[in-house]
Amino acid sequence: MVEFVLRERMDKIRKGRKDSKCILCEKRTKPGKRRPLCGETNKNLRNFLSKNFLVSPNDDDVICDTCRRKYYREGQAQVNTPTVLTNDTNANDPDFMPPSAPKRAKLSSPLSISLPISSTIKGFTKEANEDITSVYTVSDFNRSGLLELIDTIREHALKNKNARIDFDKSSSLNDTDFRNLTGLTITDFEDLCSHIPNSAIRDTRVRSMRTCIGIFLTKLRSGMSNKILATLFNISKDSIRKAISSARDAVKQHFTPKYLGFDHVSRESVIQNHTRPLAQTLFGDITNTTAILVIDGTYIYIQKSGQFKFQRSTYSMHKFRNLIKPMMFVTTTGYIVSVIGPYLCNSKNNDAKILNSIFKNNLEKIKEWFDKDDVVVVDRGFRDSIDLLEEFGIQTKMPSFLKRNEKQLSVEDGNTTRLVTKVRWVVESVNGRIKQWRLLDKVLPNSLIPYAGEYTRFVSAICNKYRPPLNAGNETDDLLLGTKMLHMSKKKNELMERVSNENLHSRSGRWQKIDGNDSVEDFPKLSEEDIRDITLGVYQVKLAKSYTEEHLENDDYYEVMQQGHQLIRVRMASRHTSSKTHNLWITYDDCCIKTWYCTCKAGARIVGTCSHISSVIWFLSFYRHQTKGNQAKQWKDYVHDANQPEVVDDSDSEPEE
Template identity: 50%
Template sequence: MRHLCQTNKSHRLNFDSRDDLSDEDYISLTGLSKENFRILFETVHDLIKNTPSRSSKTTLAIFLCKLNSGLSNIFLATLFNLTKSSLRRAVKTARRALMENFVPYHLGFQHVTREELIQDHTRPLAASLFGTSGKEAILVLDGTYIYIEKSSNFHFQRRSYNVHKGRPLLKPMVIVSTSGYFVSVLGPYLADSKNNDSSILNHIIRTNVEDIQKWIQEDDIFIVDRGFRDAIRLLQDLGIQAEMPKFMIKGQKQLSTEDANSSRLVTKVRWVVESANARIKRWKYLEKVLPTNQIPYIGDYVRIICAISNRFLPPLSSAQEDDSAVAVRMLQLSHQVNSLKERVEAEELDGRKSSVWIDASTLHDYPKLTEQQLREMTCGSYQLKLSRCYIKEHIDGNHDILIHREDRHLLKVQMQSGHVSSKAHILWISFNETEVTAWYCRCKTGARVVGVCAHIAAVLWYLGYARHIQDSKNIGVRNWAEYVEDAANVPEVIDTSDSDDSIIEE
């Protein structure tokens, strides 16, 4: 009986012995390897005391398991053989210790100097695209969303409700370097119309949060999205260079080639903050809808995760050997015009003269392309990742690839929109026996020559690469709709009743 009682009091998950759990177990449970967990524990162990129910290592492990798994307190209490109250105290203790002894050394404008950021956390590609002297600090900003439950305080409920997302949330402002290194996380802020990205940035600078006005200098560069447009004037007054994707003028259906090229330079760098936000949400607790009693601690949770990412995880975007060459090529292309767009408009090849197009059942002289050539044409990999999806629907929909009757090196393709069922995009591709020479698509960004849109990338990938290495009917995109019922697919009901049956004989 004594042995049974001792077994019941032991922890089901033992972090005090290095041999009980493998490195894979540590990663699955805490999000950190065994060695990284040890390093993190060494920074905070002075602030976490052993208690009769749990050791200091177990206290830290409970907190990390909570963030990493998002499991409820009841579930975690069962795993660690603790009461709910003891588990809540463990989470509180670990959070306070990390915020005091770990986060300030790995997050915030005061933990890293401008020189360190420029030297160690700035990708050469970004510096070549937007910098001039090499002494500019380049920061990428974006707000992320942490969803919360409705509050019974109606005033707070209204202020935390986000019309864009249609639900209550809070908005931390994430500031990263061009390598994805978290410089700082500010807030969280409310989510109503008075707390859009522009308003938040204005508040950060005017209230000098984390002494940011002393940290930034003239000619520094902020990479932002269109939601920051109302803060551009303030940045310009401070001498900050703001880089933002271009807007379409009212009534305009497509960005000009110049604006589309300029926007592509921005998105080539800005994507890293989206990946940084995704890295935060990989910790499942912040992916959940948090109860209102956790609102006071949301900022701490986000900062702890970002500090852990800075200390233990690799950069999201590393320097490449060809960064400078890629930047030079993109800058050169950004000053070019789209000659195929001009030809399509001049010769009215947008579909009104359908007789000039014939089915291109065979394309013997279309050039074969390597994966490296495709990446150079697309100026990245994102569009290529979507190619398989677009082409699968194109093939299943029996859309034709057409060729010009007189110019056998000019293709026309109608590509179904990936988002709107009623919309399709028409694109043209010009080529010769050795290379693709020009492209143009009717989508919003399809006029650019710095890279290509996803619709053009799909056709380039399929014609120049995929059809030569695999079965064109089996390109690896599964149609899961075959396992789901479709209420729109109703067979026609045929009335087989005899109409004469309704006649009453006399």
């Protein structure tokens, strides 16, 4: 019997040594730094643990000295709590807070549920809690509380780590960042997302509807691959692909049809809201009831394909590259009415045949949209469509062709061509605007060819909705400019006739370099606005600056000959072929330029000037009188030229005997 009792006590001792963990902090404790929880003397301690820490101690459990001190501190705080004495004088004290009432108030909410909540004093109001001052600067944490805090911080960090670029919070990116990434401002992005219902794009753990739209716009704007986008947005490549696919289908259904296509805008709306007064003056009628559209194809370059038939069908003999062509229908203000295609680019799919196919198949009900005597402005590539368009009663405005065995357009053809180009330039600017979304400007991977049309139409819809008109024009200014151009188009070039009659092109004389203010001193001084009134546009003025830069680099670029009173002849090289030169004549007086003529292809016209004449006028009348600033960098200085003459060192040559 004695042996059994000793053995039982030894087992308890071993068990205590092995499992002597604190019931509260679960730390192993040494025998001298722990206390058992059994017995009547530790009843209050067990009640304290059950009430404050929700643990139920057993007879074998122990508690460490550190945790036991919490019990003694709690008991000491209750002993030191002062007793509050009240009297009648405290009722008038505004800072006096009476003790809580002992009875419990019965609050029921909802039915059959009673909440026995003690009534509280005003010291527990929100304002009172905010006025509490900190007494202790150090807080005690046990291991479990510290681990819980670390887990919470880690979870929050991991959640935020997945959102490097966050489109769900507009405040995470400023307006410039939104414009750089998507091509839209924050307000425009919010409006675009409002067009897409929540059911159109399913939210997942890694992306929302706004994130899908943002990724899709970033893809179009930057042209980056899915791998790079996966790195930027910190999601997998497959998630990027699914996000782009979901966004593409959603905008195709809910956004693009509202802002693109012949169905989305009426003919009357185009006439009233999207037609420039200059175009109506040049090609419309006095009632302003003519719809005027500019038609042209744009290029989307693609990769070479292993499908040989497709590669042959997409190879352009004009660009010497593989490409596909969407057909653009644009108003004279730059508003895109429709984008049809894309089409192949072989000889059977030139601009004229594509337009003929669109009208014959009545795509988007285009024949019902146009009315009799409406006008389409096209380039020379649509010459085979003129007869078909005339069958539908549509007028065609197109630049003139050179006649057989002629090297220069006649005065009449040059003038009418300038009227056309004055209106047709807008479609080229529209093509440049949609190429600001770099995916359409780069070489498109063949895997994206099925979606090239959708991408082009979506970007066009964005331009219609969120971009201002390229040039809406001013009604008064456009009317004056159009009337001036129509009046000048009926004139003859008197200087051209004088050059021919007096044989000025073969008359010899002394050529003088234009090298400063001492050349042609009586040439009038003009402003850039005066020069634009002569050229009737800004394109020739831009080219004039490039011609002048080449003249400043080569002093012999401009050569001038005086062939009469206030009549000069200038000889200058072509910008395309260095071996080819052009001769031009300009007459002037003390305050203005009177007439001009150039031997280039378009130099006989009166409506505006060619770039050669504008460059001479710009240099003599404006540039040489300005204070010269820093010159533009010459890019050829950073590229080697193998045609430079070899330098010979005389020291290496043998001495003559």
